[in-house]
Each structure stands twice: as structure tokens, then as C-alpha cells.
Amino acid sequence: MAAPKQMPWVIPEYCEGCTACIAACPRQALAMRAHREDEQIPWLDDPDVCTGCGKCADACGLGGIAMTQFVEEARQRFLGIQHACV
Ligand code: SF4
Numbered sequence: 001m002a003a004p005k006q007m008p009w010v011i012p013e014y015c016e017g018c019t020a021c022i023a024a025c026p027r028q029a030l031a032m033r034a035h036r037e038d039e040q041i042p043w044l045d046d047p048d049v050c051t052g053c054g055k056c057a058d059a060c061g062l063g064g065i066a067m068t069q070f071v072e073e074a075r076q077r078f079l080g081i082q083h084a085c086v
């Protein structure tokens with residue numbers, strides 16, 4: 001059985017919003033999205049577009065992107081937290 005695809009998960013505490021990861025993605029899979037009041041972070045809108053190549057993570061010099069096979073679970077938690085904060 002093939003290993004699950006790894007996809008990027010942004011660690012907001014490390015991200016400075018430089019957008020280098022977005023520029024590095026050959027699939028245009030990432031876009032900036034509001035995270036906190038005046039803060040934006042890269043976000044993977046459609047996981048099906050992502051090939052899991054890891055170029056976005058490699059492009060970040062701050063360790064702001066972790067490649068993980070659990071990105072869907074992380075997204076649900078993130079969206080749940082956002083919803084709970086509204
Ligand atoms: S390259 Fe790193 S610091 Fe820059 S926007 Fe992407 S995750 Fe954030």
C-alpha cells in the first residue's frame with residue numbers, strides 16, 4: 001500500500017508571511033489567508049491540487065511549514081478553533 005501523501009501544514013508562530021512558499025509551489029496550491037486580526041498565513045485551499053512535493057517547505061527558511069500526512073485532521077482542528085473563536 002502506498003504511503004499517505006504528505007501535505008504542508010503552516011506553523012503560524014514561525015511564519016512571517018513572506019510568501020516565498022507560495023511562489024515556490026509549482027501547482028499554485030497555496031494562497032494567503034487571514035489567520036488572526038492583522039496576520040495572514042499560507043493556506044492549502046484544495047488538497048487534491050497538492051502533489052506533496054515539499055517545495056513549499058523547502059522554500060521556507062524559518063521552518064514555517066511542516067510536511068505531514070495528517071493535514072486534513074489539522075485543518076479540521078484549525079477550522080474548529082476558528083469557528084469556536086467567532
Ligand atoms: S515561506 Fe515560511 S515564512 Fe514565508 S509565508 Fe511561507 S511559511 Fe510563512
Ligand code: SF4
Pocket residue numbers: 007008024025026027028029030044049050051052053054055056057
Ligand atoms: S507540497 Fe508541493 S504541490 Fe503541495 S503546496 Fe507544497 S509546493 Fe505546492
